[in-house]
Amino acid sequence: MSSAPTREVAQRVFAREFNDSGYTFKESDDDRAPVYLLLPTGERANRIFVVGTLTETEDVGEDSEYWRGRVVDPTGTFFVYAGQYQPEAANVLREIETPKYVAVVGKPRTYETDEGDTNVAVRPESITIVDAATRDRWVTETAGRTVERIEAAAEDPEGINEYARMATEQYDLPPENYREAVVAALEELEDEESMDAEIEAA
Amino acid sequence: MTDVRQHAVDIHEQFSNHLDIGVDDVEARLDTLVNEYRVPADEARRSVVSHYLDEAGLEREDIRGESASMQIESIDTADQWIDVTAEVVQLWEPRSESISQVGLLGDETGTMKFVSFATSELPEIEEGTTYRFENVVTDEYQERFSIKLNRTTGIEEVDEDLDVDAPESGRGENAQVELAAIDTDEQWIDVTAKVTELWEPRSESISQVGLLGDQSGATKFVSFATSELPELDEGAVYRLENVVTDEYQGDFSVKLNRTTSIERVEEDIEVGDNTVEAEGVLIDIQNGSGLIKRCPNDDCTRVLQNGRCSEHGEVEGEFDLRIKGVLDDGNEVQETIFDREATAELGGIGLEEAKEMAMDALDTTVVADEINETVLGRYYRVSGPTLGRYLLVNEMAEISGxxxxxxxxxxxxxxx
Known part of the structure; x- marks a missing residue:
């Protein structure tokens, strides 16, 4: 008998890796089949979860409102676009005073730039304001998940995992590249902590 | 002929006695939905049929569908008009006066729940007899399919002994299942469990009702008077072969029946609870969360959709609070339900406050919106028993850092 379509898990990915991704694919011919973004570390993402700093919002729409938000993590910037079909998220971007820590749940969307490059952005399902501790949790969680993907890719040179194989075929982006992003993100977190400690000691 | 054209011809046929419409009109309507608005063909067909029903002042059951003869196993779509030849495997106690009969139908391919409504005024069918049912409608509730009889249904006794793929043939081949692992409706299983509680039956048709427990957890059981089974003693452990699972509102139970064998086991069972823990980001709050209304009928409490209960129709609902939330840890998702108390703890809004908020805004959705803002995108650790695919949250803590x-x-x- 029929079973409910399983809900797509939200991948944890840093901006550096997300913005390097440009290849999308479907796993069936059905019009409504989910679209996946291929991550260079060898995973598919139909949904992502991001916590970062919303630094800037701007209405970039011509005829109707179309809000763009820049959400920054330790490795780069996520571009989040919300228009009339994402009214709640567009409301948040319209009303919010930046900068704020925000949690964004959304779908990856790719688009072509005028120069013919493929860019990737986030179409938000929800945007909520969170605190710094939630953001720190996301950074360590995303670092952990990214390390797991890099390790899995390193232990699988034959490309047994189909997404790892797809990544080597589609991208010239070795998963080890993102080790640096993880290290940078964690170092930043450590610096913050030691700075907090210094402030308290002072 | 295109699919759209074929659907148009079918619909035109259905209404040929009621409305003076052309196939082209029907096709144009379908075409707009399917090709312009990208509505799936089935949904578009439904919508166009609704339009013509309105126009003709008819109810859905007034028009004869193109009912195809089907076997139970192949039923996988709701709102289909079909014919079925099946044996009445079991009759259950109706939960509401609006239902005249409810139970299980079975054929060679499987068993399925059926319902016959009082308003349809159909002849009563009997347990153990095989019938040909013409013009019944398939239905779906929480991904379980069932068969609805209606006033256009034709029922004819068939002198045929079906080899029903259920109790008798399944005997001895059932899986031994732990109570907490029950997650499917209408499965024939064997369990070894202790009778931890016996309750007062609410109806004469029920001989015993209570709780069974094993290492994994506890589950309600019912034994019907017509099954003429020996009585179970509270505190005793039994091996029960050939019981059937039932689902109601995400709550699973087991039903004993006339084919169930009961054997007392001389061992004690430590009854466990099926509490599990999950953590992750609260990534989505699903429809039917916040301030909701429930059916006021005893034993029903279904959540109303637009003021309607799927079992009792339009009713004066009773307000309640709940959250259906999805926890996501990046590797897997866990669906959770927060009841009134847990919702108040999570979202910081109690039922009275929620009602006031809705009253001020003249809109009940403000409650869910407010809760969304305070909880979405945060990390939580929750624990509680599981029911089907849901974790019913008893304990929760926000986690950060x-x-x-x-x-x-x-x-x-x-x-x-």
Missing amino acids: PTTDPEELLIKARSI
């Missing part, structure tokens, strides 16, 4: 020691993770990242 690093998941693991960043220093350790840093050393690991540098060493890859």
Whole structure:
């Protein structure tokens, strides 16, 4: 008998890796089949979860409102676009005073730039304001998940995992590249902590 | 002929006695939905049929569908008009006066729940007899399919002994299942469990009702008077072969029946609870969350959709609070339900306050919106028993700060 379509898990990915991704694919011919973004570390993402700093919002729409938000993590910037079909998220971007820590749940969307490059952005399902501790949790969680993907890719040179194989075929982006992003993100977190400690000691 | 044209011809046929419409009109309507608005063909067909029903002042059951003869196993769509030849495997106690009969139908391919409504005024059918049912409608509730009889249904006794793929043939081949692992409706299983509680039956048709427990947890059981089974003693452990699972509102139970064999086992069972823990980001709050209304009928409490109960129709609902939330840890998702108390703890809004908010805004959705703002995108650790695919939250805590020691993770990242 029929079973409910399983809900797509939200991948944890840093901006550096997300913005390097440009290849999308479907796993069936059905019009409504989910679209996946291929991550260079060898995973598919139909949904992502991001916590970062919303630094800037701007209405970039011509005829109707179309809000763009820049959400920054330790490795780069996520571009989040919300228009009339994402009214709640567009409301948040319209009303919010930046900068704020925000949690964004959304779908990856790719688009072509005028120069013919493929860019990737986030179409938000929800945007909520969170605190710094939630953001720190996301950074360590995303670092952990990214390390797991890099390790899995390193232990699988034959490309047994189909997404790892797809990544080597589609991208010239070795998963080890993102080790640096993880290290940078964690170092930043450590610096913050030691700075907090210094402030308290002072 | 295109699919759209074929659907148009079918619909035109259905209404040929009621409305003076052309196939082209029907096709144009379908075409707009399917090709312009990208509505799936089935949904578009439904919508166009609704339009013509309105126009003709008819109810859905007034028009004869193109009912195809089907076997139970192949039923996988709701709102289909079909014919079925099946044996009445079991009759259950109706939960509401609006239902005249409810139970299980079975054929060679499987068994399925059926319902016959009082308003349809159909002749009563009997347990153990095989019938040909013409013009019944398939229905779906929480991904379980069932068969609805209606006033256009033709029922004819068939002198045929079906080899029903259920109790008799399944005997001895059932899976031995732990109570907490029951997650499917209408499965024939064997369990070994202790009768932990016996309750007062609410109806004469029920001989015993209570709770069974094993290491994994506890589950309600019912034994019907017509099954003429020996009585179970509270505190005793039994091996029960050939019981059937039932689902109601995400709550699973087991039903004993006339084919169930009961054997007392001389061992004690430590009854466990099926509490599980989950953590992750609260990534989505689903429809039917916030301030909701429930059916006021005893034993029903279904959540109303637009003021309607799927079992009792339009009713004066009773307000309640709940959240259906999805926890996501990046590797898997866990669906959760927060009841009134848990919702108040999570969202910081109690039922009275929620009602006031809705009253001020003249809109009940403000409650869910407000809760969304305070909980979405935060990390939680929750625990409670599982029911089907849901975790019913009893305990919760927001968690924040690093998941693991960043220093350790840093050393690991540098060493890859």
